Amino acid sequence: MKKLTLPISDEDIRALKVGETVLLSGVMMTGRDAVHKWLNDAFIAKTVEPTEDDVTVFEAIKPILDGGIIYHCGPVVSGVDTGDYKFVAAGPTTSIREEPYQALVMELFNLKGVIGKGGMEAKTLQGCMDTPAVYFHAIGGAASLIAQSVQDVITVHKLDFGVPEAMWVIDVKDFPVVVTMDSHGGSQHVTVKEKSQKVLDELMEK
Amino acid sequence: MQDLTKEILELIRRTSTDLPADVEAKLRTAYTDEEDGSAAQGALDTILKNVDLARSNSTPICQDTGTPLFYVHYPEGLSTRKIKKQIVDAVTEATKLNYLRPNSVNAVTGANTGDNSGDDHYPTIHFEEVDENLPLTIELMLKGGGCENVGAQYKLPNVEMHAGRDLAGVRKVVLDAVQKAQGKGCAPGILGIAVGGDRGASYLASKETLLTKIGAENPDAELDALENQLTEEINQMGIGPMGFGGKTTVLDTKIKGLHRVPASYFVSVSYMCWAYRRRKMTVSGAEVSYD
Numbered sequence: 001m002k003k004l005t006l007p008i009s010d011e012d013i014r015a016l017k018v019g020e021t022v023l024l025s026g027v028m029m030t031g032r033d034a035v036h037k038w039l040n041d042a043f044i045a046k047t048v049e050p051t052e053d054d055v056t057v058f059e060a061i062k063p064i065l066d067g068g069i070i071y072h073c074g075p076v077v078s079g080v081d082t083g084d085y086k087f088v089a090a091g092p093t094t095s096i097r098e099e100p101y102q103a104l105v106m107e108l109f110n111l112k113g114v115i116g117k118g119g120m121e122a123k124t125l126q127g128c129m130d131t132p133a134v135y136f137h138a139i140g141g142a143a144s145l146i147a148q149s150v151q152d153v154i155t156v157h158k159l160d161f162g163v164p165e166a167m168w169v170i171d172v173k174d175f176p177v178v179v180t181m182d183s184h185g186g187s188q189h190v191t192v193k194e195k196s197q198k199v200l201d202e203l204m205e206k
Numbered sequence: 207m208q209d210l211t212k213e214i215l216e217l218i219r220r221t222s223t224d225l226p227a228d229v230e231a232k233l234r235t236a237y238t239d240e241e242d243g244s245a246a247q248g249a250l251d252t253i254l255k256n257v258d259l260a261r262s263n264s265t266p267i268c269q270d271t272g273t274p275l276f277y278v279h280y281p282e283g284l285s286t287r288k289i290k291k292q293i294v295d296a297v298t299e300a301t302k303l304n305y306l307r308p309n310s311v312n313a314v315t316g317a318n319t320g321d322n323s324g325d326d327h328y329p330t331i332h333f334e335e336v337d338e339n340l341p342l343t344i345e346l347m348l349k350g351g352g353c354e355n356v357g358a359q360y361k362l363p364n365v366e367m368h369a370g371r372d373l374a375g376v377r378k379v380v381l382d383a384v385q386k387a388q389g390k391g392c393a394p395g396i397l398g399i400a401v402g403g404d405r406g407a408s409y410l411a412s413k414e415t416l417l418t419k420i421g422a423e424n425p426d427a428e429l430d431a432l433e434n435q436l437t438e439e440i441n442q443m444g445i446g447p448m449g450f451g452g453k454t455t456v457l458d459t460k461i462k463g464l465h466r467v468p469a470s471y472f473v474s475v476s477y478m479c480w481a482y483r484r485r486k487m488t489v490s491g492a493e494v495s496y497d
Contacts, residue, residue, distance in 0.1 A: 089269035118390035140392040143269040145256040162318025196443040
């Protein structure tokens, strides 16, 4: 099984193909709906003026995401009251909700990948080819198991977004994922969708 | 009435961390059915390991502990107001203990309440009165947002799909819903389907069907046959666990018919993820049991 440590190089990303299982290690960040919308509104589309705090957080996450990964995840975290954070349950959330923003966020930070579930569509696939980056699929619902690969919670940004929506900076070891969208235009999701559509068409004729 | 807050907290803990035996058995069968070494089998292997781990560590099976949906059958004379208070308190306590993720956010601002408190509809509690000699039962289902988002409601006839106002039409729209869902609802899923009703009752009933056991026979022979047919045909689509491709796309299909007005023919599809978390507690006098 292939092992990769963050930050990941373009060469390593280009070498990844749909179907490959990878164990990821290193520092990554969680980010889902609120984070993607925040990044878009304040730093990409610039429809809202970023606050001082927004700018500080943006500068803090830049080095983590350069060559790094965003994990679509809203974890269950213990120690929120004390600051002694620990991930209790941390499986992936459905990625497709970030489709409007993902390619732009990849480009903005030189992101090398996102981890999520359910796959993404054409805009993100194009982003994977251009940046380059890949889509890593984790096993949805395997939250207790995945939490065990989180060695340390380094810090959290924008906790006011709420525990599930905040940016948790985590150090992971051997996080198991499958490449389902690669940087060459390959997508397992397109393949399965087309195949199932063909079967559906036949069933509809019956 | 007695204070059941602690017992309800235990119901929540079990629901979130301990997958019911019928679901786990079905997942194990699916594992053996998938091809050795396939991504589908690998996904099921991870799923089963996670089920074991969550149970032994008493941690959530899935981090999305969903909308807590309570179904309460209370004997005549018991105060629903008091039961509701105890449920709400138990939910708050369960959140502190990390059996539940703080999942309740303001509709407009998105602000998280932090403890799963909410408005009148959160957590969702359904009350039904039963005879005074019957026990109090509280059922809990935790249904995550990913699978809730792939649910769908259709109105028959549907010209595009050539789906008429009959069970053949119902079959077509359900097939369509599952193909559209792909792996996004955390396949292999379980389908709860309601035919008829008004829009609201229809969605409600589609979820209630999910409270029955996997493989439970439908008392209506025609619906039972359609359930089996749908499970088989859906699994021909090859979507598979997580949408990786494979033989197991759904584990079971459950259908309920509801009386409807002649003008309306709704079909509501509630998709439940493989982390099919539902538990029941029964209170007979001082005795509390769980299944």
